[in-house]
Amino acid sequence: MRQATAIRDEAALASLKREIPAELLSGRRILVTGGARGLGLAFAETAAAAGAQVVIADLLADLALDQANAIAQRHGWCRAVGIDVGDPASIEDGAAASIDWLGGLDGLVNCAAVTSSGGRDAHQLEVGLWDQVMQVNVRGTWLMSRACRAALASSGRGAVVNIASDTALWGSPNLLAYTSSKGAVIAMTRSLAREWGGDSITVNAIAPGLTLVEATEYVPIERHQLYLDGRAIPREQSAADVCGTTLYLLSGLSRFVTGQLVPVNGGFAMH
Known part of the structure; x- marks a missing residue:
């Protein structure tokens, strides 16, 4: 990531943390996939x-461990697990x-994803690239949710937050596999919400816009400019911009919100 971008994002996160009620997620146990970097x-x-105990799950196990240790030093408790x-x-x-470390589970954030097919x-x-994107983004989201369902149901306040993408709302060109996979995640979110509501599990999706993180370094400047020109709030999007909505959907404030898609993109694609 460009140094200036990293500094901006750290400042945005620091500002956001000052706004978060310290007890918003107190006592909640949260698992975040793709948690070693970026969103x-x-x-x-x-x-x-916000007071949660957090496990970071990532393919980059060593980096996840380093990040978890740093978070634990700042906020008290965080662990990491390597997951593909x-x-x-x-x-x-x-x-x-x-789930064993946490003694249960109250929230799951399905953030792990690959793009691979850009440009x-x-x-x-290629068929192989299509299959790879679907395997990780769609099947992985389903299997991770399935693996956590029983623990989420036992908590009585389980919440799943799936990270989709606004590309599925406006039909991004030259990104077919990724866009299609995120459309599938949105549809999956609604189906799971219907199935699991009786277990007091909410399932919602967030659709971020183009965000300045490591995974978007390859994106051409023209695409960044497209977002800048098309947003109602005409500025770049940082990871911090998506966190408030995520915390809300993990918290007790949203217990009657399920099956919903929330675009968080500065008004580029409105839903």
Whole structure:
């Protein structure tokens, strides 16, 4: 990430944490996938700042451990587990370990995802890349949610927050596999909300816009400018911009909100 971007995002997160009620997630146990960097790391940091116990799950296990240790020093409790959300066995093992450490589970943030297909026209997209994106973004979200369902139901206040993308709302070109996978996550969110509402589990999705994190470093400047020109709030989006909505959906403030999609993109795509 460009140094200036990193400094801006740290400042935005610091400002957001000053606004978070210290007890918003007090006593809640939260698992965040893809939490070693970018959006997932911001979710983990702010959830811990709001009083939650947090487990960071990521394929980058060493980085996840470093980040968890840093969060624990600032906020009291955070652990890390290595999980490959493309591997069903890894999901089951990682979810079980996380739930054991936490003594249960109140919230799951499905943030882990890959893009891989950026810059290719639909007719140029390789079948292998399509399959990889679907395996991680769609199947991984389903399997992680399934692995956590029993623990979330037992808590009596379980909340699943799926990180989708506003590309599924406006139909981003040259990004077919990713856009399609995030559309599937939105549909999955609604179906799971219907199935699991009787277990007092809410399931919602957030659709961020183009956010300045490590995963978007490859995005052409023209696409960044498209967002800047099209947003109702005409500025770049940082990870901190998405955290407030995530914390709300994990908290007791949203117990009657389920099956919903919340775009958080400065008004680029309105839903």
